[in-house]
Amino acid sequence: MPRQFGQRSAGPQPLLETPMARVADNRDQRSSRPPPSDNSLTRKLSHFAPLSGSDHQVLDRLAAQEERFPANLDISVDGMVPRSVFLLKEGMAMRYRNMPDGGRQIMTFLIPGDLCDMHVFLLKEMDHSIGTITPVRVAPISRENIVELFGHHPRISAALWWSALQEEAILRERIISLGRRDARGRLAYLLCELLWRHAAVGLTDGEVFRLPLTQTELGDTLGLTPVHVNRVLREFRERRLITLEQRTLSLLDVGTLQAIAGLNKDYLHFGGAPADIARYFDRLEKERAAR
Amino acid sequence: MPRQFGQRSAGPQPLLETPMARVADNRDQRSSRPPPSDNSLTRKLSHFAPLSGSDHQVLDRLAAQEERFPANLDISVDGMVPRSVFLLKEGMAMRYRNMPDGGRQIMTFLIPGDLCDMHVFLLKEMDHSIGTITPVRVAPISRENIVELFGHHPRISAALWWSALQEEAILRERIISLGRRDARGRLAYLLCELLWRHAAVGLTDGEVFRLPLTQTELGDTLGLTPVHVNRVLREFRERRLITLEQRTLSLLDVGTLQAIAGLNKDYLHFGGAPADIARYFDRLEKERAAR
DNA sequence: CGCCACGTTGAATTCAGTCAAAGAGCGTGG
């Protein structure tokens, strides 16, 4: 329960450099540093449509600012007024809500390249919290920058829209998981989802990636108790479907896992947008450039 | 599960006038008919920010076109390319997905004033279906109209964004329901949600409104079997919390129901946006008008 | 009248939760 702002005994951790203030301003735009190639957002958005060189620049500039937070800290708390948008650059976080009875439901995990989130600033108060799981590096993005982006960069806007839609698709998939799948199916689905999302930002090695989650956190996501998560994990291990040690997960048999989850489709929409739509935004981009 | 395009034996029902074709074109825009005052969308969006007279006109024009569909018909099918956006003007529909094992998960119900949905046209194919529950009247809205709206009417755009966010909040709430609430809590929450959403578009009479859902449909929403839904409904009736007959639902004790669901907050964000954001879009609107 | 979808109820079953205890790993402090 007393988990908010709790700080796990975790030894010397990177402390926050710029705790809560100083929103990005546009001054050091064309700074001398070369574009940091750690921009997972760029990588993710590229799945939607090929971005131009200047698009990359714009996005890299957006991601240039940086704040660090330790593990197990709430970045954004239920009931507060949302301050700004964050781009997660490294580490893992979660979007969750504490229930009055002490339970917790994790709605989604945030991984590098994810924005948390695009549009909360339209709301009067947060209806959930965002907390770190590992230490994270984030780029704070001001409301003004977002508005600027949507106003002047149609192709990026479209890609961001698409990304938001993908997130919504993930939310829907989770509803299906919780509503219609048993424990095995839920876990199998979640592991596949995390694999694919990590793959989309280049954080996988084949079917292997880092998964720094406790069984309690998995349970709070899947609507299961940690005890039961443990049992299902054991079953998966015994059936040689997965391997999970040292916080590293290998999916040994994705096909079977998908079958257990009852899914077979390109539900994450990595295919991008229909060609005519992509062309449309491309045209918008050129018109704006011509002016 | 031969339910798609299935058509319940349901007697003389309003048949479809324009079955599947003819997406809205802009020809009869300024038709002679007076603005239909049945625009639930306007009513819903007004909760966000006061709309101007011309905003009302724009929205009424958008809702002028009309198609009718009978009950139990899929308007939009999983796997197909989304055609256009619909504004639901009357009746009830649902967003759902059929599982390979024959199950069905309903993700949300669509009621008058809902758009289904804003942005699917960015995707290559639908990852779920939209089907009618009762006969419905919808206004088809073309991609061009949407783009036009977002391009030229900032205040309406902002209101639509807000409405989309509200929908997302509802999705999140459903995740919480399915993940962390027991059968009683889930049902209690769903009934409250439906009451408030109906109230927002003026379709309630106190705590009473029409609920044309079968227990099977409730179960497919809540992740429960119809049998169990029946039992929980019985319990609620016996505890004098609700009344449900002739497809009319009365919530006799909303407070207790909320308590059972474990919710107490203004989670639907009917409060609208923070004042400074509202002002911002207002200013945008004026700038555009000045040009 | 008889079909059909929907609602209702009971009894047996099962998946997941609860309670409890013990082990493993890690960092801290004596």
Place this chain on the structure above:
DNA sequence: CCACGCTCTTTGACTGAATTCAACGTGGCG
């Protein structure tokens, strides 16, 4: 350097909420 404390994991025995299976009731409509 080892012991302690902490969190996380693992396992077993028992419990319970919801499902399954099955039957019967009910109302509308052809």
